[in-house]
Amino acid sequence: MDSCNCIEPQWPPDDLLMKYQYISDFFIALAYFSIPLELIYFVKKSAVFPYRWVLVQFGAFIVLCGATHLINLWTFTMHTRTVAMVMTTAKVFTAVVSCATALMLVHIIPDLLSVKTRELFLKNKAAELDREMGLIRTQEETGRHVRMLTHEIRSTLDRHTILKTTLVELGRTLALEECALWMPTRTGLELQLSYTLRQQNPVGYTVPIHLPVINQVFSSSHAVKISPNCPVARIRPAGKYMPGEVVAVRVPLLHLSNFQINDWPELSTKRYALMVLMLPSDSARQWHVHELELVEVVADQVAVALSHAAILEESMRARDLLMEQNVALDLARREAETAIRARNDFLAVMNHEMRTPMHAIIALSSLLQETELTPEQRLMVETILKSSNLLSTLINDVLDLSRLEDGSLQLDLGTFNLFAVFREVLNLIKPIASVKKLHVSLNLAPDLPEYAIGDEKHLMQTILNVVGNAVKFSKEGSISITAIVAKSELLRDSRTPEFFPVPSDNHFYLRVQVKDSGVGISPQDIPKLFTKFAQTQSMATRNSGGSGLGLAICKRFVNLMEGHIWIESDGLGKGCTAIFMVKLGIPERLNEPKLPFMPKVPTNHGPTAFPGLKVLVMDENGVSRMVTKGLLVHLGCDVTMVSSSEECLHVVSHEHKVVFMDVCVPGMDGYEVAIRINEKFTKRHERPIIVALTGNTDKVTKENCMRVGMDGVILKPVSLDKMRSVLTDLLEHRVLLEAI
Amino acid sequence: MDLVQLQRQLVDYRTSLYHEGFLDEQFTQLQSLQDENNPDFVVEVVSLFFEDSERLLNELSKALEQQVIDFKRMDAQVHQLKGSSSSIGAHRVQKLCIVFRNYCEAQNVEGCLKCLQQVKHEYGIIKTKLESMFQLEQQILNAGGSIPV
Numbered sequence: 001m002d003s004c005n006c007i008e009p010q011w012p013p014d015d016l017l018m019k020y021q022y023i024s025d026f027f028i029a030l031a032y033f034s035i036p037l038e039l040i041y042f043v044k045k046s047a048v049f050p051y052r053w054v055l056v057q058f059g060a061f062i063v064l065c066g067a068t069h070l071i072n073l074w075t076f077t078m079h080t081r082t083v084a085m086v087m088t089t090a091k092v093f094t095a096v097v098s099c100a101t102a103l104m105l106v107h108i109i110p111d112l113l114s115v116k117t118r119e120l121f122l123k124n125k126a127a128e129l130d131r132e133m134g135l136i137r138t139q140e141e142t143g144r145h146v147r148m149l150t151h152e153i154r155s156t157l158d159r160h161t162i163l164k165t166t167l168v169e170l171g172r173t174l175a176l177e178e179c180a181l182w183m184p185t186r187t188g189l190e191l192q193l194s195y196t197l198r199q200q201n202p203v204g205y206t207v208p209i210h211l212p213v214i215n216q217v218f219s220s221s222h223a224v225k226i227s228p229n230c231p232v233a234r235i236r237p238a239g240k241y242m243p244g245e246v247v248a249v250r251v252p253l254l255h256l257s258n259f260q261i262n263d264w265p266e267l268s269t270k271r272y273a274l275m276v277l278m279l280p281s282d283s284a285r286q287w288h289v290h291e292l293e294l295v296e297v298v299a300d301q302v303a304v305a306l307s308h309a310a311i312l313e314e315s316m317r318a319r320d321l322l323m324e325q326n327v328a329l330d331l332a333r334r335e336a337e338t339a340i341r342a343r344n345d346f347l348a349v350m351n352h353e354m355r356t357p358m359h360a361i362i363a364l365s366s367l368l369q370e371t372e373l374t375p376e377q378r379l380m381v382e383t384i385l386k387s388s389n390l391l392s393t394l395i396n397d398v399l400d401l402s403r404l405e406d407g408s409l410q411l412d413l414g415t416f417n418l419f420a421v422f423r424e425v426l427n428l429i430k431p432i433a434s435v436k437k438l439h440v441s442l443n444l445a446p447d448l449p450e451y452a453i454g455d456e457k458h459l460m461q462t463i464l465n466v467v468g469n470a471v472k473f474s475k476e477g478s479i480s481i482t483a484i485v486a487k488s489e490l491l492r493d494s495r496t497p498e499f500f501p502v503p504s505d506n507h508f509y510l511r512v513q514v515k516d517s518g519v520g521i522s523p524q525d526i527p528k529l530f531t532k533f534a535q536t537q538s539m540a541t542r543n544s545g546g547s548g549l550g551l552a553i554c555k556r557f558v559n560l561m562e563g564h565i566w567i568e569s570d571g572l573g574k575g576c577t578a579i580f581m582v583k584l585g586i587p588e589r590l591n592e593p594k595l596p597f598m599p600k601v602p603t604n605h606g607p608t609a610f611p612g613l614k615v616l617v618m619d620e621n622g623v624s625r626m627v628t629k630g631l632l633v634h635l636g637c638d639v640t641m642v643s644s645s646e647e648c649l650h651v652v653s654h655e656h657k658v659v660f661m662d663v664c665v666p667g668m669d670g671y672e673v674a675i676r677i678n679e680k681f682t683k684r685h686e687r688p689i690i691v692a693l694t695g696n697t698d699k700v701t702k703e704n705c706m707r708v709g710m711d712g713v714i715l716k717p718v719s720l721d722k723m724r725s726v727l728t729d730l731l732e733h734r735v736l737l738e739a740i
Numbered sequence: 741m742d743l744v745q746l747q748r749q750l751v752d753y754r755t756s757l758y759h760e761g762f763l764d765e766q767f768t769q770l771q772s773l774q775d776e777n778n779p780d781f782v783v784e785v786v787s788l789f790f791e792d793s794e795r796l797l798n799e800l801s802k803a804l805e806q807q808v809i810d811f812k813r814m815d816a817q818v819h820q821l822k823g824s825s826s827s828i829g830a831h832r833v834q835k836l837c838i839v840f841r842n843y844c845e846a847q848n849v850e851g852c853l854k855c856l857q858q859v860k861h862e863y864g865i866i867k868t869k870l871e872s873m874f875q876l877e878q879q880i881l882n883a884g885g886s887i888p889v
Contacts, residue, residue, distance in 0.1 A: 549788070621824055630785065716826060
């Protein structure tokens, strides 16, 4: 057996132990070869495995180990040296590789272990994130609920809807068993159960507001957990074993007055309502933080919504109130208008209806007076006449006053002779004054303009009224009438501080003062003087007649003329002074203050400037009479000539517009004629203009002419132009006068 | 004489009257009052003046012959005369009347007499002159012309 160079195995191959070794080696080799195959297969499958060359190494190690065991199979029987050599080589390689692998594994295994820890860490992190996600989702859910609740609450401006919606939504969101709202009562001392979620009709429980638990809730802006046993929470039917947790939160009630511009209201002035929320009983649910936050937010929103609703309610109420007031005012205005219309209608009718019979009475009584009457009858007729005159005056006064108050009375402005007004007043008052033996004097200031623009009729009425009063209330003594142009120092009278007249270039203020020595007026009565229908008790002559309207009317007229009237008296029995100031215009054609000598003003009038003007010429001197006539005829006048005063008085009529009379012949009293003419024509518009023709230019003549009431003076000889301009001037003034 | 000459003569005559102070502008006024409605106005007035003045002068003479002279009445009459003369523009006569009145007021008989004479004298002159003027005017009118103003 030496020839095969074989190596004998140690043991005989037929030994049973050898057989088992043989089989085991086979299976080991099989396993050792299949492991790398599996490894390669799975590594190929997973792309991630980082230790590839380790596997290769490991694979090599395994393959070689397998190879070793495989070759070992051949060593069980007789085997050649080659096999032994291969076997040895394989073993050597295997040793090398396995040592290398072992060495390498020292490096690798910690790495592999750390991979594992990292994996664990990541898994923990993932779990944590999951948890947080859950939280966020919950919060987001809560926020959504809040928004929805807010939207619901704020979508209405009706108080009740707001509160009801709040409770309903809260109940839904938080799955509450019961939700209740306690509002403070009017007195502020109690909280009243106003709204509940489940119970439809709150029974109106009240709890006092100063309970400690309530104070606790009110003092914090957070939702506070309260005991289920406290009075505010005991509103659901008892009988549950474990009442759920209860939370209460304050709801600020903002009043309108709390909205300051600059600062928000102090906490101490706030009123709160209480909202109580109860979790379901027997549910072991807890109040979570996010739920509490939800409740707080909702409570604030409710407060805002309620305040908006309150503002809206307030403004609606105010608007309703205004509308009511408007309607009422409208009605009142209509009623007032109706009343005014009715009064005006009444006045219009009365004006005519009352005046017509009055007129008949007065006219017929006057006529009756002219007939033959027995003394008793005469007395009766006089009384009738007097009474009806009084009545007529009263009617006129009342009508005038109502027209004045209406504002419908306009001033009739025109140019008039101021001096003539005063003279006429004097003439009217003289008879009465002389009967009472009162002396009346008239002083006209030298600078008083002769002509003025104003309402002549009413001015005369005013002066007459004032003077008439003076006469009426004086039993004896004298009455002085003074008329001046009010100067600026006088204008600011300390007694009338509210009256500030401003004189201007074409206006002046006439100041008339009427002083009497009569019964006087006591100081406390003075303010009442100008009141309608008020007569002072202390007036000695109660039966003096008059309606008490006179001074009131005067005051109205004076005010219309932009003036002021007042009365002063030193007391009873000491007489009184009536003073008034009125604004009058100065006529543009400035005449000299006294009766002027008409200056020679060249005019452009044609020769027949006054067609048909009826003129009376009185002149004893035939020549100058004829010349004057020629002048006037040349100017187109219709001239009547008389040569004596008797003839003049006989002939003069209201048709004659102008009377020229020669006054400078001594011995013939032209002035007398003028006076008589004045007397004959009582109505001013019927009286002809009286012009004196004189050769004298002295002051005496002028004054005399003015005294007797002449309207102009012309110096003889008079030229055509002069006559023309004189007539123009006079007729212009007269034309204006007639327009009244 | 022909028309133009007549007219010129009239104008000259009139002018001389004014110049010499016999007439004043009042006479012009009188003339301006004369128009087709009143063609003879001036003549009428002057005639009236003549009548009036003669009457007055007679009365004045008589009054001054009285034993007891009524100065007041004389004053009135002289006033009248003054008025008339001033109305027609008989300037000199008017002036004399003023003087006469002064004498009357002073009750100076001598002065009055003297003045009366003067007035009469002046009156005579003006009367003559005016009559001549009127004759001239009449001539012009007869000749078919118009009286120049």
